[in-house]
Amino acid sequence: MKTTTDRPFNALEKIFHEPNRLAIMSALCAADGGVPFTDLKASCRLTDGNLNRHLKVLEEEGVIRMDKSFVQLRPRTTVHLTKTGFQRFNEYLAALAEVLEQARQAVGAKPRKSRLPAFGKLAPA
Secondary structure (H helix, E strand, O other), X not given: OOOOOOOHHHHOOHHHHOHXXXXXXXXXXXXXXXXXXXXXXXXXXXXXXXXXXXXXXXXXXOOEEEEEEEEOOEEEEEEEEEHHHHHHHHHHHHHHHHHHHHHHHHOXXXXXXXXXXXXXXXXXX
């Protein structure tokens, strides 16, 4: 996804713009090696059903991958960010930063240096 300087909001992907999905993607970017479902649920403050619904949407888009395994005879789902997901989310964040900068300039706010976090390792696509 490419942004244009005159209309960067056109580059904002709706898949990430939903607040809960933004929280999910941010949590996944900050973690190396994936995040267990239960940890992601607690981190994003979502119910099982809500998290499942959002993960399904993100998985259908190919931006996350879910691995199911057993740990001490108990099922465990681990959610991973795919390479495609990492790239698309970074493009989304760049577009969002540009939109916010234009809004700041429009209201006469002082420009600020972006403080985007350094993201973790990726899962294979």
